[in-house]
Amino acid sequence: MQERPLLVFDFDGVIVDGMAEYWWSSWHAAKSLAAEPHELSPEQVPELFRRLRPWIHHGWEMVLLAAELPGLDEASWVEGYEVQQHAALLRRGWAVDLLQGALDRARLQAVQQDRGAWLQLHRPFPGLARRLRSLDEEGFDWAVLTTKTEVFTAELLNAFELRPARLDGREAGPKPEVLLRLGQERPLRGFVEDRRSTLEAVLSTEGLQELPCYLVDWGYLKPADRQQLPPGIQLIDLDRLAKPLAQWS
Ligand SMILES: [Mg+2]
Structure with missing residues (x-):
């Protein structure tokens, strides 16, 4: 020893x-699943995403949150985060692995395309x-x-x-x-x-x-x-x- x-x-x-990166990568991961929140820019972290970040444990949850964010009812997510999360997964027909894979790919692509820019988000x-x-x-x-x-x-x-x-x-x-x-x-x-x-x-x-x-x-x-x-x-x-x-x- x-x-x-x-x-x-x-x-x-x-x-x-890494807040700027969480949002950027989650937005792009959601985009790869044809669910990007068009109303929101990947460059600008929404306050609601920032406020809900403490509830997130695994990366894939951020992708779900990004897709759900427009129109999301903050109070019900804060109150029953896992229930809301489960309901959203079911409604979209998404599995955890799909979301995690999309996030990992979005990150990998960002690192490969412009490593410096990706690092700067942290x-x-x-x-x-x-x-x-x-x-x-x-x-x-x-x-x-x-x-x-x-x-x-x-x-x-x-x-x-x-x-x-x-x-x-x-x-x-x-x-x-x-x-x-x-x-x-x-x-x-x-x-x-x-x-x-x-x-x-x-x-x-x-x-x-x-x-x-x-x-x-x-x-x-x-x-x-x-x-x-x-x-x-x-x-x-x-x-x-x-x-x-x-x-x-
Ligand atoms: Mg931590």
Whole structure:
């Protein structure tokens, strides 16, 4: 076992703000399924898409949302996201794989056609890149664990000159499982994520109950996510992130 402790970071909404890219790629993926929202420009992120982003867990959901967005009733999606999602899939006769495939292809095409322009649609959150690099001096390694595919994540990390000790993408499996595997290889110092339900799932996993979990307040959070956090989950802001790890809790 390697003794240098590992701090694990989610990618979207933690390291990188990819809102412009989510919308752009989702719009084009919807277009490839003949369902692009004509009324909306792929260059201009609609406020409603931005507001509903915290409910999204997997990339394919963004494609569905893009197709549904014109005329979408926000209140009923916020109230019953999965019910609305399921109803929309049924109505359109779409399967999850179809949507995920369309998104992956839209991204791949964008990267192949104009890599620079695609990369420009992503922005690391302020100070993140510097802070990640400085973890090394504190004696920690850091890793990325994301539901994005490994290839796109690696491309972006590379563009920002960020070199994690390890990268696990969608292909690696559910986050709690990957964390358990990582924990068998080396000591885990914490998990930094912007999705509260993912942190809750991690903390309810046998073997991960003691893992320090951090919910980033700069990410894609639902309005209620910051309130009444269970023990084991700490809300962390950019000021706190900049401090030595020992002072995070
Ligand atoms: Mg995230």
